[in-house]
Amino acid sequence: MPAETRTATHGVPLTSDFPSRHIGPDADASRRMLGTLGYDTLANLIDSAVPEQIRSSQPLSLPAGRSEQQVLADLRALSERNETRVQMIGLGYSDTVTPAVLRRNILESPAWYTAYTPYQxxxxxxxxxxxxxxxxxxxxxxxxxxxxxxxxxxxxxxxxxxxxxxxxxxxxxxxxxxxxxxxxxxxxxxxxxxxxxxxxxxxxxxxxxxxxxxxxxxxxxxxxxxxxxxxxxxxxxxxxxxxxxxxxxxxxxxxxxxxxxxxxxxxxxxxxxxxxxxxxxxxxxxxxxxxxxxxxxxxxxxxxxxxxxxxxxxxxxxxxxxxxxxxxxxxxxxxxxxxxxxxxxxxxxxxxxAAYHGPEGLRAIANRVHAHATTIAGSLRAAGHTIVHDTFFDTVLVRVPAGAETIVALADRDGINLRLVDADHVAIACDECTTDDIVRRVVAVFGAQPTTVAVPELPSALARTSDYLQHGVFHSHRSETAMLRFLRTLSDKDLALDRTMIPLGSCTMKLNSAVEMEPISWPGFASIHPYAPAAQTAGYLELVADLERWLGEITGYDRVSLQPNAGSQGELAGLLAIHGYHESRGELGRNVCLIPQSAHGTNAASAVLAGMKVVVVATAENGNIDLGDLRAKITAHEGAVAAIMLTYPSTHGVYENDVRTVCDLVHEAGGQVYVDGANLNALVGLAQPGKFGGDVSHLNLHKTFCIPHGGGGPGVGPVAVREHLAPFLPGNPLGGDDLGTPVSAANYGSAGILPITWAYLALMGPDGLTSATETAVLAANYVARSLGPHFPVLYTGPSGLVAHECILDLRPVTEATGVTAEDVAKRLIDYGFHAPTLSFPVNGTLMVEPTESEDLAELDRFIEAMVSIRREIDLVGDGVWPLERSPLRQAPHTAEQVTADNWDLPYPRHLAAYPVASLRAAKYWPPVRRIDGVHGDRNLVCSCPAPEAFENTTDIDTSAIAETPEEAFA
CATH class of the missing domain: 3.40.640.10 (Type I PLP-dependent aspartate aminotransferase-like (Major domain))
Incomplete structure (x- = not known):
């Protein structure tokens, strides 16, 4: 049944109220925020902020939003169309047992999956x-x-x-x-x-x-x-x-x-x-x-x-x-x-x-796997079959002349997936989930009976004799109670979205709802081998087809590939598609990638990995692309321009009015336009990159489309293209299509988390998605307007508005007082906040993206913290506090510090710990004070050492390590 027509169990469509759960500000809060900005309606604000020339003329053609119960029922039906089997295909993928304590307390815990990359x-x-x-x-x-x-x-x-x-x-x-x-x-x-x-x-x-x-x-x-x-x-x-x-x-x-x-x-x-x-x-x-x-x-x-x-x-x-x-x-x-x-x-x-099992437990699992493989090999050899390799670990390669397809088909009937290597060979891969009964069923497929086989000793040159995992962490958490408490101890040290807003510009740290996350652990999604026969994966294939269609509609492109398993891979896949397109036309000299200074920093690295030469386009005084410099660079590289990589809205947080002109100039020069989808949260439902000039975009499902960041991954970076680039999308790594270069090992990349984005789109529907975008723009402008008198906003559009994020310029503050953007970032920890993006894309600034999921109370809490910090800065500027002994430079403050017997700082302890009254009811205590980065680089320790190892450097040569970032990147 097509996804668009599914209904609830009793055939009655249910109305989705999920958008009101996902979007933080309610109607009254939105009116108050609009009042601060001087607008009567959200539509009027959007009309002022978003350039008319990029606006979509039609609403999104997507299925209407569904209720949470309906979406879970639909996903359950999809998962049940995937056939769970005994997976013995191997090829680098093995079934395994996820201990319940880890599944529930890491994989399914928002304290772990909603955290951001540990840059703070x-x-x-x-x-x-x-x-x-x-x-x-x-x-x-x-x-x-x-x-x-x-x-x-x-x-x-x-x-x-x-x-x-x-x-x-x-x-x-x-x-x-x-x-x-x-x-x-x-x-x-x-x-x-x-x-x-x-x-x-x-x-x-x-x-x-x-x-x-x-x-x-x-x-x-x-x-x-x-x-x-x-x-x-x-x-x-x-x-x-x-x-x-x-x-x-x-x-x-x-x-x-x-x-x-x-x-x-x-x-x-x-x-x-x-x-x-x-x-x-x-x-x-x-x-x-x-x-x-x-x-x-x-x-x-x-x-x-x-x-x-x-x-x-x-x-x-x-x-x-x-x-x-x-x-x-x-x-x-x-x-x-x-x-x-x-x-x-x-x-x-x-x-x-590894910590839960310890070295003995891991060795026991490995020995059991090897023993099962040995039993299969010995049983089949005893029955007259040829085992190709005498020495193996978990995979047995059997020669069955002209009979391989028959053997694989017989195993399939018994619910076992074996690997068809070729017409004469079958591979059998054992894993942690292999049992004696599975061994019996496998050998029976070959017409054999299990035999008692002594596991032979591995040749001495192959057998490991050295110890491993001797650190205490691998010996201290063997009981579930101990592991549960260890995981809680670790997560208590961190700030994630389950505790606080994470206002990181360009990162879109929005709600990852429980209903979206729940299905990924279901066996029908979690236990499927990536190379299982297509007939066993009908549910996944339908889910993928839905997402490809929906994301194509959202972006205005013709084709979508879900293979890239990170935003970086999506960037690379898009550029490889452009490279393949030019190559197919015989234009091998097109190797210049134009990258504006305002683009994402990862773009340049991706361009180099795609074999392109990077040429940087300057930024105009207003933060937009300098059209004069763009024209000059195009002229200087006439005939060699392969592409331009735009981030839109720009990383400066502005909808640039000249984006169509930029696209036209590059197209006229024979190049392709790559629109980085990292800031798509400001476009969904309002504008489509594929319609205002883009040829290709990657999308960050871990940003706009609610897959959580996971403390620095997982991510999914699908690539969307116009029709002429479709033949160059990533191909199946195991072959079978005529597409381009594969960019990950599995055809659908990180497919196990695609149900999250499917659920988000199904729950929100076209109206909810558009409202989310509009509210993200409203929230960013509310924060910018509220903080503008205290920290100037660096760039705005013609109407004085920003897109979904804003850059707070702390450089004047630093020049006047010495207080740096990093000082503010560290002081925000004392207020219970993850800092905004620090010194990117402009050094000495903070880039703030509140997203649509934060309610007005949380936005106001952040504003209160920033205003309070501004007052502290003024006290430094007025000479009340010496900078080095101010709460800004001393931040963050630990509980150990503020409860110590000695306190000789010129501000009271309560100001260090509770700078605003609301913190007394809910206080996050950082586990350490400000970290010395240079020390860590000069004394490089990158494993779990014994405590005494912290007193000395390692044997690794650190003589070339730079003192400062400037030295490192010279």
Whole structure:
């Protein structure tokens, strides 16, 4: 039944009142806010704020909003159309048991899933500690000294490793040649081939069970175990590659490393992979946390984020994102990766899974998996079948000449998914959920009976003998009570949306409603393998088709791909589509990407990864794109312009009147227009990028469309295009279509969280979506007008209005008093707020985005805090408080500080702790004071060390670490 016609169980359509739950201000509050702005109606405000030339002429053609009960019933029906099976397909995806204590208290807990990326570390200590635990898991299991705080999936992690090897191996980088193991996962080969082509890297796929191919190479990638299940001693091949000047990467199964020799002990430079089988559901392909670990000397080149240990101003241990290069967006086109490549929420689940089971528990799971695989192999061999590999971990490859399809079909009838490798081979992958009964059913499909097989000892060169996970965190939380309290202790250290408004500009931290979140844990969505036969995934395919159609209507584009599993991947997919389009027309010289200074910082990094040359377009005095400079840049690069990347409304928080002119100029020059969808929350229902000049956009489902940020991931970044770019959308990584370069390992990316956006759109309907946009604009202008007398708003449109966010200019305050935007950000912690976006896109400013979900009381609470802070600034300016001893520079204040016996600051304790009266009823206490970032970079600790380790530096060479961001990015 089409989604648009579904009704409630008894056939009676139910009216949705969800928009009134999602949108914070009610009718009376909206009138009061409009009164502050001098408008009679919301429609009049929107008419003044949004340029007429971009406005949509028709309302959105979407299904009417439904009730919460109806949406849950409809999603239940969709989930039941997905057939849950015994999943033994493998290929990097394994069924697993998510301990209920982790599912309920992380995956389903708003304290964890509504948090933002920990750029304000003082209010992120809990999730930073959890991510540090994740890094420790990866470092210990791979036997490499430094791991990042997660990547997106295994295939893209391998591509990141390829790029890292080229950056790090300068003597061999000029060869632009990398060798990939022919036994790599097929989706990995597809992703790397396409992305490598865009940046001029030659990919050679070779059988690495023998010799390396001839010729120079900057890097070699091995798979362990191989996609075929084979387990090999890689040490000789790794040594041979390094002798020839190549760096080496091993894509390793994380669970196997509890019993197999890890990459670091085999001499590898880099290890990558997925942490999915550490308690993270299959989710039809994602979200799953990828990982990367490196040897010493490569730490500054790690992609994504790195959590490190530092100290606060009192010397107390504290966590933060380490090394200034973590802030990749500052480097723009010089970035080594896109900072938006992480799956923090799933990394935290994996970390706590390891902590809950401990090293003994993980080893027991791995041994059980291996024992089941061994039993299957021995039973089939006893029955006369040929087992291709003598040494394996979890995957048995069986030769059945001309009988593979029959075997897979027989297993399907018994509810088991096996992998059809080719006409003569079947692969059987065991996992944590494999039981003795499943083993019996599998061997019966082959006409065999289970036999008692002694699990053979692994060859000594392959068996792990070293210890791992010896830190106390992996031995202290084995009971459910202990784990429950540990998770509560961590989340209590943090500020997330369950406690407070998060007014981060450009991040759209809006309501992630419980009704939207509930279905993702249902087995019909959580337990589906991404490569299951299409006949088993009808519910997912219908949900995907609905979303593609609805998002196309919202944006005004013709086609949508949901494959990109982060905003960064959506940017890349859009640019690769443009690249493919120009290439198809024989215009290979079009490689210039114009990027306005006001665009998102990640845009430039994505352009470079798409093989384009970045040319920056200046900003006019009013914050808009400088049309004169744009024309000059187009003229200077005549015939070479591939695209322009616009953020609209601009990152300056303004609807630019000249956007159609900009689009026309680029089109006339032969280029394509990319409209970054990060600020789409100011457009839905009012304007469609595909109709006012855009050729392609990526959308952030984790912003506008309510998938939660998860403390730094998950994200989903679908790409929408006009018809002429449709053939270049991301293709299926396992083939079967004629589309372009795949950008993630699964065809539908992080499909497991798509029900969240489906629910949001179904609940809101066209009217609710439009109201949400209008209210977001109202809230931003209410905040801007209320704070304008205290902190000037940097940019506004012709009517003196902003879009959905505003930039507060603190530079005059800093010049007059020395109080910085960072001081204000840290002082807001004492008021119980996450700070607005600090010093982006303009240094020395705060960018505020209240969203439509915050009610008037919360908006006023934020305004009260900012006005109170302005009074404190004035006291510094008047000489009442020395800056260094003022509450602004001392912020944030901990409970330990304000209750200490000694207090020698020139302001009272109550002002430090309770600067406004409302805090006495509900106070958030930060666990640490202001963190010393330079100390953490110069004394690099990026794992869970023993307490005494904080007294010394690690063995990692930190001599090249810069003192300041300016030095780091010179």
């Amino acid at each position: 570390p003082e209010i992120s200590q809990g999730r930073l500690e959890a991510l540090l635990t994740f890094q420790t898991v990866i470092e210990d299991l791979t036997a490499l000294p430094l791991a990042g705080a997660s990547l997106l999936d295994e295939a893209t992690a391998v591509m990141e490793a390829v790029l890292l090897m080229r950056r790090a191996n300068k003597p061999k980088a000029a060869t632009n040649r990398v060798v990939l193991d022919a036994d790599c996962l097929p989706q990995t080969l597809a992703v790397v081939r396409g992305r490598a082509k865009a940046v001029g890297i030659e990919v050679v796929v070779a059988d690495l069970s023998g010799e390396l191919p001839d010729g120079d190479m900057f890097g070699v990638v091995f798979q362990a175990p191989g996609a075929s299940g084979a387990v090999r001693d890689l040490a000789p091949m790794i040594a041979a590659a390094q002798t020839r000047g190549a760096l080496t990467t091993v894509a390793a199964d994380l669970l196997s490393l509890t019993i197999l020799t890890p990459p670091g002990e085999q001499g590898a430079d880099i290890a990558v992979g997925s942490a999915q089988r550490f308690g993270v559901p299959l989710f039809f392909g994602g979200p799953h946390a990828g990982y990367m670990a490196v040897r010493g000397g490569l730490e500054r080149m790690l992609p994504g984020r790195l959590v490190g240990v530092s100290v606060d101003v009192e010397g107390k241990t504290a966590y933060r994102l380490a090394l200034q290069t973590r802030e990749q967006h500052i480097r723009r086109d010089k970035a080594t990766s896109n900072i938006c490549t992480a799956q923090a929420l799933l990394a935290n689940v994996a970390a706590m899974y």
